[in-house]
Structures are given as structure tokens and as C-alpha cells.
Amino acid sequence: MDFFEQFMLEELESLYANDNLETYEYQDIYERFTHLDHLEEVKPYLYAMRFLGKGTKAEPDNVLHELESMELSPDSQIKGLYLDIKLVMKKGNSDDIEKLEKCVESGYSEKYLKAASYLCSESESEVDDDDDEYEEDDGDFSDDNEKVRFKSMTFEGCGYSGYRFTSGDIDYLNAKVFIEPIKKACTLSVRSQIYDGDEPFSKVFSNEYQLKPGDTWFRTTGWGNKNFYAYKNKTYQWRVEFDGKDVYSQNFYFYDGKIKKSGVTVKDVKLFASKASGALEADRDRYSTTFEGEDLEYVYFKLFVEEPGEETVIQIFLKIVRMEDDSVFYDKYILHRLDAKTYACWNGVGFNKKGKWDKGLYKYSLRVGSGNTHEGTFTVY
Structure with a gap:
């Protein structure tokens, strides 16, 4: 494989x-x-x-x-x-x-x-x-034991955040765990650990968090080493356990090497629509700047680049603004690995279901590394 x-x-x-x-x-x-x-x-x-x-x-x-x-x-x-x-x-x-x-x-x-x-x-x-068995002891239950509800998990370290990283740019990685807003102060006991497949990769981190009303996230202890390159070119899984009961997990990915800060030269940018689960091959050459909102899931940005000549990891900075109300729809970077002979790559943003896009004119600005910014617009009708 x-x-x-x-x-x-x-x-x-x-x-x-x-x-x-x-x-x-x-x-x-x-x-x-x-x-x-x-x-x-x-x-x-x-x-x-x-x-x-x-x-x-x-x-x-x-x-x-x-x-x-x-x-x-x-x-x-x-x-x-x-x-x-x-x-x-x-x-x-x-x-x-x-x-x-x-x-x-x-x-x-x-x-x-x-x-x-x-x-x-x-x-x-x-x-x-x-x-x-639990129902027999139901009388011991009190509101003090209100359950903390997990929402999602992302990762951050050395100024980077998301789910994909390069081993040469991260010394210690932390998990940022998002939860439903806390209604009243409580203590949450958390055990967390990183896995490489089915095998533990890190030690177990045990922490207690004093959560206040309105809190929506907490950060775990980090794992890595001060010399970087603790993580290899593979997929890892971070698991967290709440109060010794419920276990939640999230995968994250590491590439070898470091991000090429200068990026690669972008020759052209084309847009197409396809599935949230991935760009279907039949859609990848159907370029457009107008999309029907009722059928739209993801808008993909296809970059035509100069072949890097070696395996390279780049940052693609993408910002999308809805012009009608000047609201920011998306403003993040995407980590992407290119092979030596890659001449085109694509990434998409949107929703997992059709019909969720607000209709109107959108403006995007896209930059790879420290290269030139490419700007354009598209319409959802």
C-alpha cells in the first residue's frame, strides 16, 4: 500500500x-x-x-x-x-x-x-x-454528577493546529478537547493517551480540570520531545476518557520532514463542486464559478502548480468571505503533501449535506506558503 x-x-x-x-x-x-x-x-x-x-x-x-x-x-x-x-x-x-x-x-x-x-x-x-444493577442505586444520583458532554477534538503545537502536521515542525503536540457548555462548576477527571494503531504510543496523562459555567474546552498535557521528530510518517489516535467511563478518540496525521515555507509556484486555480466525502473523479474537471445551492456540498479549489521535484509538504492558506454581509465563511490553512511530479492538487470546504450553503457571492483569497495571493469569486444560487 x-x-x-x-x-x-x-x-x-x-x-x-x-x-x-x-x-x-x-x-x-x-x-x-x-x-x-x-x-x-x-x-x-x-x-x-x-x-x-x-x-x-x-x-x-x-x-x-x-x-x-x-x-x-x-x-x-x-x-x-x-x-x-x-x-x-x-x-x-x-x-x-x-x-x-x-x-x-x-x-x-x-x-x-x-x-x-x-x-x-x-x-x-x-x-x-x-x-x-444501576437502577437499584438510582437514589444516590444527584445533579452534582452532571455529565460533561464531548463535542470534538483538535490538536495544536508550535503555532500549528488541525489534524495534519510535519514531524520536523512539532516538538510537543497537545489535544484541545471541545465540550458542550458547562452549566455549573464541576471537576472533570481525564485520562488521555496516544495510540499507534492498537499499541500505546505515549504514556497515560491523568489530569483533573476545574470547569466553570460557560467553559467549552480544555487542553491536555502535550507529548513529544524537545528535539522534534518524535512522530513518524503515519496516523495516530488520541483517546480521552472522562471520569473513568466514556472514551472518545480522534485520528491525526504526521508527515516526515518540515513544511516548505516558500511553498510552490501556483500557475492557476480552478473551482469545481463535488461530494463532502471526497472529490469524485468525474467532477474534477468540471470547472465552474457558479453552483446550485440545493445540490452543493463542497466547493473544491484545484491548484495547478510547478512540479516540486521532490516530496514536499506545503501550507495552503484559504480565506472565503460572503460578500452580502462581509462574514468570514472560512479562514484556515490546509497542510498538503506533494509528490515530486505533482502538477495539480485540490482541497474542498463546505457542508456534509446538500442545501446548507447561503446563496450569494463569495470572494476567496488563496496563497501557498509565502507565494503570491490568488483571488477570485464564485456564486451560490
Whole structure:
């Protein structure tokens, strides 16, 4: 798997993990998975989506038959999926349950079948039992134990923020955790840790935060080293645990090397519309500066650049202002990795669902590194 394939797989896995996806979103994810169907890591997703009818026609019997006819490695992900499907369809036995448990020990999870997984039905039974026990002690509950509700997580260090960083520019990285506004003062105990795959990467950070009414975020202890390059060219996951109960996580990415501050020369900038989940190949050459709001999710900015001649990481600074009320729609930088022969790249902004853009004229200004600023307008009607 090359770097681009790894990046695409991680993005699709993250999208697929979301709950309450629309039909068209599943269709888009399934189509994009088919472009990576030569990867072993992708095959369980394709079989699972065919089994569930997510993004494609439901074929549960065909999927089970195909998996039964394959030579599956013991304890592999696809073996786990086969056993999971077999048990969900009530065609398995106690021996299959034991085999699935071994697959789980080897890393299989409900991420493919999601809530339909046999593993979820098992855990739901356990939760029900726990709930019954808790209800007996319900009289001890008080408003002082009001739950702090997690919203999202981003990362920052050395003046950079977001989800993508370069190892040579970050010494220590912190997680900034956003929460629902606090209604009354409380103490929150937080344990957090960084993972490299399934293995712990950092030590465990334990902190107590005195939250005041109106507080909406807190910052964790940082991790790294004073000489930089603590992180490698890969995906990490930061996990936080609230009061020893609820665990939340967010992936972040590191590239090797340092950002090229001067950037690269931008020859031209074109705009096109496509899906929030990623730019479809069919859309990438349909350039326009006018977009129908009812069908619009993301506006993508396609940069035609001089080939850098070597692997390069650049910062793309993008600001978008809605001219009708002079409100700032977007004002951030995007970290982007270019191969030696990259001549074009694109990034998009917008909404995960159609019809959320305000109609009107928008002005954008775009700059790569310390290079020249490119300006233009587009209309949402």
C-alpha cells in the first residue's frame, strides 16, 4: 500500500464509521472503496456493505456463500467478518462463537457490520444487565454528577493546529478537547493517551480540570520531545476518557520532514463542486464559478502548480468571505503533501449535506506558503 492509498483508506474508514449516514453518502463511500478493492484491508468493507445493503444492493446470501467458498486465514479480519455474518444470520454455533472471539483477540471488531454485528448484540445484553444493577442505586444520583458532554477534538503545537502536521515542525503536540457548555462548576477527571494503531504510543496523562459555567474546552498535557521528530510518517489516535467511563478518540496525521515555507509556484486555480466525502473523479474537471445551492456540498479549489521535484509538504492558506454581509465563511490553512511530479492538487470546504450553503457571492483569497495571493469569486444560487 503506497502513501496515497493509505491516506484514502484512512479517510474512508473514518467516514464509514459515522452513524446516521444518508443513502447517497453510503453510495459514494462504496464507490470509492471499489477503487481500492485490490487492498486486503478494503475487502471486508466491501463484503460488509454488500451484506448490509449500504451503498449497494443487499446480497446477504451471496456474500455468505462467497465467504464460505474462500480459503480464509485463521483469525484474519475477513475470517472474523465471515463468522460475524454467519452468527448474525443464525447459521452459526458455539464453535463459531469461540472462533470469532479469537478473531476479536487478533483485532477484529464491529467496525464492518457496525450495529448489525453479532458483537454488538452481545455487548447490548451486557449493558442491559448493568443498567438493571444501576437502577437499584438510582437514589444516590444527584445533579452534582452532571455529565460533561464531548463535542470534538483538535490538536495544536508550535503555532500549528488541525489534524495534519510535519514531524520536523512539532516538538510537543497537545489535544484541545471541545465540550458542550458547562452549566455549573464541576471537576472533570481525564485520562488521555496516544495510540499507534492498537499499541500505546505515549504514556497515560491523568489530569483533573476545574470547569466553570460557560467553559467549552480544555487542553491536555502535550507529548513529544524537545528535539522534534518524535512522530513518524503515519496516523495516530488520541483517546480521552472522562471520569473513568466514556472514551472518545480522534485520528491525526504526521508527515516526515518540515513544511516548505516558500511553498510552490501556483500557475492557476480552478473551482469545481463535488461530494463532502471526497472529490469524485468525474467532477474534477468540471470547472465552474457558479453552483446550485440545493445540490452543493463542497466547493473544491484545484491548484495547478510547478512540479516540486521532490516530496514536499506545503501550507495552503484559504480565506472565503460572503460578500452580502462581509462574514468570514472560512479562514484556515490546509497542510498538503506533494509528490515530486505533482502538477495539480485540490482541497474542498463546505457542508456534509446538500442545501446548507447561503446563496450569494463569495470572494476567496488563496496563497501557498509565502507565494503570491490568488483571488477570485464564485456564486451560490
